[in-house]
Amino acid sequence: MNEVLMEIQNLSKHFILDTSLFGKPISVLKAVDKVSFRIDKGEAFGLVGESGCGKTTLGKILVNLHSPTHGKLFFEGKELTALDDKQRRSYCKDIQMIFQDPYASLNPRMTVGDIIAEPMIINQLLPANKVEERVIYLLNCVGLAQHQRNRYPHEFSGGQRQRVGIARALAVEPKLIVCDEAVSALDVSIQAQVLNLLVDLKEEFGLTYLFIAHGLNVVKHISDRVGVMYLGKMVEITSKRELYGNPLHPYTQALLSAIPIINPEKKKERIILKGDVPSPINPPAGCRFCSRCFKELDQCKLQEPVLKEVSPNHWVACHLFE
Amino acid sequence: MLLEVKNLSTEFKLKRGTVRAVDDISFTIDKGEILAIVGESGSGKSVTSLSIMGLLQKPGRIAGGEILFNSQDLNKMSQKELQQIRGNKISMIFQEPMTSLNPVWRIKDQIMESLMTHMKVSKQEALARTIEMLNTVGIPSPAERANDYPHQMSGGMRQRVMTAMALSCGPDLLIADEPTTALDVTIQAQILELLYRMREKFGMAVLLITHDLGVVSEAADRVIVMYCGKIVEEADVKSLFASPMHPYTVGLLQSIPQIDDDSDKRLYMIKGMVPNPLRMPHGCPFSDRCDRCLERCTQEMPELQEIDGHKVRCFLYDEVKEGASAK
Numbered sequence: 066m067n068e069v070l071m072e073i074q075n076l077s078k079h080f081i082l083d084t085s086l087f088g089k090p091i092s093v094l095k096a097v098d099k100v101s102f103r104i105d106k107g108e109a110f111g112l113v114g115e116s117g118c119g120k121t122t123l124g125k126i127l128v129n130l131h132s133p134t135h136g137k138l139f140f141e142g143k144e145l146t147a148l149d150d151k152q153r154r155s156y157c158k159d160i161q162m163i164f165q166d167p168y169a170s171l172n173p174r175m176t177v178g179d180i181i182a183e184p185m186i187i188n189q190l191l192p193a194n195k196v197e198e199r200v201i202y203l204l205n206c207v208g209l210a211q212h213q214r215n216r217y218p219h220e221f222s223g224g225q226r227q228r229v230g231i232a233r234a235l236a237v238e239p240k241l242i243v244c245d246e247a248v249s250a251l252d253v254s255i256q257a258q259v260l261n262l263l264v265d266l267k268e269e270f271g272l273t274y275l276f277i278a279h280g281l282n283v284v285k286h287i288s289d290r291v292g293v294m295y296l297g298k299m300v301e302i303t304s305k306r307e308l309y310g311n312p313l314h315p316y317t318q319a320l321l322s323a324i325p326i327i328n329p330e331k332k333k334e335r336i337i338l339k340g341d342v343p344s345p346i347n348p349p350a351g352c353r354f355c356s357r358c359f360k361e362l363d364q365c366k367l368q369e370p371v372l373k374e375v376s377p378n379h380w381v382a383c384h385l386f387e
Numbered sequence: 388m389l390l391e392v393k394n395l396s397t398e399f400k401l402k403r404g405t406v407r408a409v410d411d412i413s414f415t416i417d418k419g420e421i422l423a424i425v426g427e428s429g430s431g432k433s434v435t436s437l438s439i440m441g442l443l444q445k446p447g448r449i450a451g452g453e454i455l456f457n458s459q460d461l462n463k464m465s466q467k468e469l470q471q472i473r474g475n476k477i478s479m480i481f482q483e484p485m486t487s488l489n490p491v492w493r494i495k496d497q498i499m500e501s502l503m504t505h506m507k508v509s510k511q512e513a514l515a516r517t518i519e520m521l522n523t524v525g526i527p528s529p530a531e532r533a534n535d536y537p538h539q540m541s542g543g544m545r546q547r548v549m550t551a552m553a554l555s556c557g558p559d560l561l562i563a564d565e566p567t568t569a570l571d572v573t574i575q576a577q578i579l580e581l582l583y584r585m586r587e588k589f590g591m592a593v594l595l596i597t598h599d600l601g602v603v604s605e606a607a608d609r610v611i612v613m614y615c616g617k618i619v620e621e622a623d624v625k626s627l628f629a630s631p632m633h634p635y636t637v638g639l640l641q642s643i644p645q646i647d648d649d650s651d652k653r654l655y656m657i658k659g660m661v662p663n664p665l666r667m668p669h670g671c672p673f674s675d676r677c678d679r680c681l682e683r684c685t686q687e688m689p690e691l692q693e694i695d696g697h698k699v700r701c702f703l704y705d706e707v708k709e710g711a712s713a714k
Contacts, residue, residue, distance in 0.1 A: 115571035116542075222660055252427040252598065254657040257642035261654055279571065286644035286654065309646065323576040324646055325601030329624045337580055338573045340527070341541045 076136035111288030167226035178214030224255035395452035423607035484545035495533035543574035
């Protein structure tokens, strides 16, 4: 059995959109609803799903940018959700995040060197005279030149900024990095460069990734295990090979069949889902996917399926497999 | 031949110099054909579409060339003449359905506006046709949804409304600029299928502009690859994907993680990045990133040459061609 780095148990995040006069919630958005999974040490766990499925919210809970409504988080066996704010903050340096938009996630008024140095100074990791040396080391690690540390973010291209974001995350020697759509905003040729960089850094620093993305081909390339989310629920978790070779949940099947393949000679049978993703404010009763499902059973509308292990290490939440 | 673009160049005059976003490109689109233009950001693909539509904003201007639509030069037309064609014979779908719909108008009014301007129909007829179009693009209960405002709809629905609006006057040419980029994959599949069905139904030609080679492989008949404002390769979709010729196209295809590839090998990388348009390298614009760069490539610009119906702008194929003719 692999060593578990992070364990997520029944985690929920509800946003209260509207309250009655007496403070009672009337309208609640269940962004993440009772999600459980684990991330092993040294693996890359991919999280896929369409917009609004709660994958970013989940990532933000792990790095303490949101606090969960219910549920527990364990990091190296320690329950993070039981800690007070100050103790919790001491774990922030172990769990870092790389953001989607390299234009919005760097302070435009700071030089790149200062951006990378800031987390080390805040966490008092190094004596002040050693910080610059480490900034140069980190810039080299992500493939930037050391003289670029005196430049401002606007002088960099999208791919280079994403490298700065990666260097900043690495600065505090994290154990887990949450990559939230880290390559989605980049052009294809730059995307390949950044993906290869992430793979190399994982080897070099022994990192663990939670890799959040909507591009299934990218997730496949980088992940060891993959979880599929739909409307705040985890619907399938399994190894990469199993997920792409033998997807069980109808949503996963549809998602995989919807990816355009780069071979015009090979036309595949496509499952076109009807309709749109329903609003997470009033999700359908029973299985949340039943309004778009092409294999719907009678009980799907009545009862919510639970995530079950149907074959070794293949978990799926669907009534078809009961 | 429906549209013929001849030696089109588009320039942006900036304080620091002039940027040639589109540099001497020529292509044609036949009736009912889907032609895709692919390229990365800054390759000039969107500027090409805006030039055709006459929607260039200052400081952009067409520096030369002709855009012949049914043998009339769109570039020489007055704004008034252009308005007769734009939205009627040529229409466009944009990338961002939220920013390209008017947020304070009901969607039926937005679609009816173009119908009443171009088709000279009464309000009742326009409304009936609007609802019919919304039904065709797959909006459930179209008569009720026609009264919605754009913010009441999801991204996929808005893109359908845009498509309905673009198709309402039965255009001969539809320009779709990144029509699925902002959408999720399952919705992307719906919209691509819709475009395909509309092409079958109305027989219009589509100019599809995208950065996604997957979408191109699914939807297009013929493909143009652009890099730094130049056409670097042009071929029908099958031969482009089966035997890409330009090193840039080859690199692009190899740098995409493939869904049906089980190996864990490293991705191929095109080194470096797109050059600054104000400081283009000498010779071939791709020369500083190319693995197979020859000495000649940094000195002169290769011409677009045709080899068995497959056009490519690269010196590597000069020898192939000369070798073949020597035999």
